[in-house]
Amino acid sequence: xxxxxxxxxxxxxxFGIPILGEVWDRLELPDLLETVEKSSGGQQDVSxxxxxxxxxxxxxxxxxxxxxxxxxxxxxxxSLISDVFRYLIHHYCHRQRPGTVARALxxxxxAEGEGTIQKVLQSHLQYYPPVAIRMEGEKEANYLEGDWxxxxxxxxxxxxxxxxxxxxxxxxxxxxxxLFDDKEFAEATSYQAFIAxxxxxxxxEPPVGGLGTTLFGTLRAPILASPNSLxxxxxxxxxxxxxxxxxxxxxxxxxxxxxxxxxxxxxxxGPPEAHVLTFGKGQDLSDLYPEYERYSRDEDWMSNxxxxxxxxxxxxxxxxxxxxxNIHRLDxxxxxxxxxxxxxxxTGLWLIGVWERSQASRRIxxxxxxxxxxxxxxxxxxxxxxxxLGGEEAYQDLARRAWEKGIRLASDMVPNHVGIDSKWVHxxxxxxxxxDYPPYPNYQFTGENLSTNPGVGxxxxxxxxxxxxxxxxxxxxxxxxxQERHIYHGNDGTHMPWNDxxxxxxxxPEVREAVIQTILHVARKFPIIRFDAAMTLAKKHFQRLWYPxxxxxxxxxxxxxxxxxxxxxxxxxxxxxxxxxxxxxxxEAPGTLLLAEAFWLMEGYFVRTLGMxxxxxxxxxxxxxxxxxxxxxxxxxxxxxFSPQILKRFVNFMN
Numbered sequence: 001x002x003x004x005x006x007x008x009x010x011x012x013x014x015f016g017i018p019i020l021g022e023v024w025d026r027l028e029l030p031d032l033l034e035t036v037e038k039s040s041g042g043q044q045d046v047s048x049x050x051x052x053x054x055x056x057x058x059x060x061x062x063x064x065x066x067x068x069x070x071x072x073x074x075x076x077x078x079s080l081i082s083d084v085f086r087y088l089i090h091h092y093c094h095r096q097r098p099g100t101v102a103r104a105l106x107x108x109x110x111a112e113g114e115g116t117i118q119k120v121l122q123s124h125l126q127y128y129p130p131v132a133i134r135m136e137g138e139k140e141a142n143y144l145e146g147d148w149x150x151x152x153x154x155x156x157x158x159x160x161x162x163x164x165x166x167x168x169x170x171x172x173x174x175x176x177x178x179l180f181d182d183k184e185f186a187e188a189t190s191y192q193a194f195i196a197x198x199x200x201x202x203x204x205e206p207p208v209g210g211l212g213t214t215l216f217g218t219l220r221a222p223i224l225a226s227p228n229s230l231x232x233x234x235x236x237x238x239x240x241x242x243x244x245x246x247x248x249x250x251x252x253x254x255x256x257x258x259x260x261x262x263x264x265x266x267x268x269x270g271p272p273e274a275h276v277l278t279f280g281k282g283q284d285l286s287d288l289y290p291e292y293e294r295y296s297r298d299e300d301w302m303s304n305x306x307x308x309x310x311x312x313x314x315x316x317x318x319x320x321x322x323x324x325x326n327i328h329r330l331d332x333x334x335x336x337x338x339x340x341x342x343x344x345x346x347t348g349l350w351l352i353g354v355w356e357r358s359q360a361s362r363r364i365x366x367x368x369x370x371x372x373x374x375x376x377x378x379x380x381x382x383x384x385x386x387x388x389l390g391g392e393e394a395y396q397d398l399a400r401r402a403w404e405k406g407i408r409l410a411s412d413m414v415p416n417h418v419g420i421d422s423k424w425v426h427x428x429x430x431x432x433x434x435x436d437y438p439p440y441p442n443y444q445f446t447g448e449n450l451s452t453n454p455g456v457g458x459x460x461x462x463x464x465x466x467x468x469x470x471x472x473x474x475x476x477x478x479x480x481x482x483q484e485r486h487i488y489h490g491n492d493g494t495h496m497p498w499n500d501x502x503x504x505x506x507x508x509p510e511v512r513e514a515v516i517q518t519i520l521h522v523a524r525k526f527p528i529i530r531f532d533a534a535m536t537l538a539k540k541h542f543q544r545l546w547y548p549x550x551x552x553x554x555x556x557x558x559x560x561x562x563x564x565x566x567x568x569x570x571x572x573x574x575x576x577x578x579x580x581x582x583x584x585x586x587x588e589a590p591g592t593l594l595l596a597e598a599f600w601l602m603e604g605y606f607v608r609t610l611g612m613x614x615x616x617x618x619x620x621x622x623x624x625x626x627x628x629x630x631x632x633x634x635x636x637x638x639x640x641x642f643s644p645q646i647l648k649r650f651v652n653f654m655n
Contacts, residue, residue: 011148012130012160015045016079016086017052018167018180021129026064027055030135039437043561045252046259047437049076054441056179066175072440073259077230078173080249080256082163084237085219087249088208089159094151096209100202101155108197112190120191121157127185128160158198162219165195170223172230210244231260251550258553258560265554277619277635279604279642289540289576291604295645296582296611302593307348307410307528307651308341312389313374329390330354331397335405342405348528349402350410353377354395356386358419360450360458361500367448367465377412378532379419379500383518395525410528410595415515416536417490417501420460420474424514425487425502426453429476431514433505433546434487438473439558443486445475455479460499470496472557492536493545493555506542507572515577516584523589534596534606537577541600543569582611595651604642607649617650 013019014033024030032055036047050072059065093100109117125133125140132138138146146153167173168182186192202215211218221240226232234256242250312330320327323334330351341349357375365373385395399409418424424431445459457477463469473486490501504511522529535541545555546562547569553560564572578596585592595614598606606615623632639647 012156013128014131015048016083017049017075018082018128018160018164020127020180021134023064023179024129024134026061027052027059029055033135045079046072046076046561047441049073049079050439051441052179056176058442064178066178068175070175071263073256073263074230075176077234077256077260078176080252081222081230081233081237082167083252084241084245084249085163085166086159087245088218089162089215090151092208092215093155093159097205100205101158104198104201105158107201108194111197112194116190116194120161120189120194121154123185123189124157124161124164124191127182127188128164128180130156161191162195162198165192166219166223169220170233171227172223172233211241231264234260254550255553255560255563258548258551258563261554262557262560275601276631277601277603277638279638291609293608293643294579294611295608295649296586296594296613298613299591299593301347301408302613303648305348305408305528305593306346307350308346309350309352309653311377312351312353316389328388329394330385331390331394333398333401335401338402338405338407342407347406348408348410350412350528350530352412354385354389354411356381356384358421358500359452360421361419363448363450364460364464364500375419376498376500378414378417379498380414380422381419382423383413383521399525408527409525410530411522411526412532413519413522413529414532415504415519416492416533417498417503420487420489420500420502421451421453421458422502424504425458425476426451426456428514429478429485429487431504431508431511432485432487433503434485435473436485438475438486440471442469443471443473464499470499472497474499474502488546488556491545491556492533503546505546506537506577507547507569512577512580516581519581519585520589523585523592527591528593528595530595530597531612532597534578534612535598535600535602538598538602538605538610539569539573539576541602542573576610578606578610578612603650604639604646607646608643612649614649614651617652620650620652 014029019029029052032048032051036044036051039047053070053072053075056064056066057069105117121144122140125143129140130143132148133140133143144154144157148156164180164182164185167180168177182191199216203217205214207213208215208218213221222233222236225236234253238253238257242253245253316327316329316333319333319337327333353374355377357377358379358381359375361375361379362373365375385392389395390397402409444462446462447459447465449457449459451458455478457475457479459475459477461469461471461474463471471489472491473488476485476487477483488503489497489499490503491497504515506512519529536545543549543564543566544552546559547564548555548560549566549569550563553563582594585594593613595616596606596610596612597616598612599616599618603615603618606612619632619635623629623635636647
């Protein structure tokens with residue numbers, strides 16, 4: 001079954017993971033292989049490892065179910081380490097020392113007898129049937145006489161028998177042993193004595209080229225270096241053997257490292273540490289992006305903006321109580337309140353939550369026990385003034401009256417994502433980062449349909465309803481065609497996914513243009529725009545989060561296998577999105593002040609290179625609050641030494 005081969009050195013088992021014949025049936029692996037082939041999106045080994053771990057962990061058979069859960073990335077690491085061992089055995093026995101296996105079997109035959117060897121190899125086929133026997137109908141009696149890819153099947157079974165012995169002696173794979181336990185095989189044959197004789201033979205042979213140790217000594221080295229950790233064994237191989245491995249194995253070695261980091265990374269444990277602002281060349285991926293100087297010019301009024309933020313619905317409720325009457329529309333905000341803000345010196349009024357929100361966001365909160373909740377202001381249906389606030393007419397009335405008091409209105413624009421039940425999710429489902437299958441086999445979508453469109457189903461993963469998991473995707477179903485899409489939630493990689501949002505795919509030029517047109521639409525209404533989570537769309541961070549460079553994955557679960565090289569990514573997103581936004585707004589909506597929420601030490605880049613008029617001063621927001629005065633002082637000094645122009649573009653928010 002050629003389609004299930006992972007490398008040219010692994011054709012015995014699907015994706016290199018040894019499986020007992022009886023386990024094939026008990027875990028219904030032919031069904032899993034068929035599912036993987038149909039819906040893995042080119043990542044069959046990843047899907048198989050996740051599917052196999054799910055079936056193993058949830059097996060109703062107590063003899064199969066491991067005492068501690070087996071992770072998909074751990075199974076993938078195990079299969080890769082096994083493939084590396086296969087390659088080393090193959091290379092040594094067929095290239096460095098051709099004919100070595102035949103000579104080894106000859107020596108063992110003299111000591112143990114040919115019948116012993118034949119029984120070991122034949123029994124291995126019975127206990128651990130290869131794909132050719134299990135799924136392609138080849139007879140056991142003929143198998144040992146055949147060959148594949150220039151290597152005899154007999155040699156291949158010898159190789160798998162050596163690997164089985166190594167795998168059984170590896171403490172790090174103990175939870176996986178139910179898949180390939182050699183207990184019955186060892187009782188039925190003298191395979192352990194057979195392996196001992198082989199090791200005696202190879203100990204007298206020359207060392208493995210480039211490594212300087214015997215074949216068996218080489219194979220045991222990663223296990224001895226880190227006996228209880230597959231991550232440690234992977235690290236040993238990556239540090240010591242990567243240069244001698246073929247390209248396909250070296251690439252998979254990198255992918256497995258990224259996936260191990262994905263599964264082991266802790267998420268959702270409070271705000272990250274505030275770092276001192278630094279500038280100039282660093283030592284990470286940011287070095288790849290030039291940080292030239294191209295500030296945007298301020299218009300006269302921009303330098304004098306004093307901005308007050310109001311959560312619109314909360315403010316209207318407060319005004320209703322203050323003035324003793326029902327105030328729930330924008331045009332009902334009293335002139336007295338605007339006059340008071342003006343007397344205080346406020347020149348900008350930031351209205352948080354004026355756009356029409358996704359009703360799915362509200363419904364999620366209600367189902368989870370908050371019946372009076374509103375939808376999130378950052379899970380939007382569309383960029384129209386909410387009907388509950390009086391719509392466009394009420395907005396125009398407020399804008400006119402505020403301007404008469406010298407106050408400009410400001411608004412959020414949320415470019416990274418939209419609501420899961422948004423207009424774009426219904427009308428343009430191709431605009432989102434997605435798969436045609438769930439990234440993890442344990443995902444279930446049996447809850448309420450959150451869609452307001454009768455032709456479309458929107459379902460978040462059951463773990464959210466049960467407070468046991470935070471899935472990275474939701475399911476969109478087209479009831480007309482039956483097509484299912486698993487669309488990623490918005491996510492910045494630091495906490496949990498935002499489960500009422502859908503992540504836009506900025507590698508799609510149609511998406512970039514649609515968002516720019518939306519920004520221009522907002523700019524024609526609001527002279528001040530605050531861009532939510534703007535740093536997530538800087539090229540280096542959008543790639544890091546969603547299409548990570550090999551060796552740099554791990555921030556968002558399941559995205560490492562969708563990684564790209566820098567060249568591949570640049571071909572699809574050739575320029576910084578925000579630089580294009582700034583340039584287009586300057587021409588098509590001049591006089592708009594652009595304010596970026598940009599953390600992750602991106603503040604200087606956003607104003608100096610990308611051209612935003614203003615940027616959040618994260619040092620002020622976090623360090624002053626935490627009384628990290630030394631860090632704050634050093635940040636300001638670093639700004640002044642690098643480019644004082646950055647300092648006057650900081651926005652200092654106070655509660």
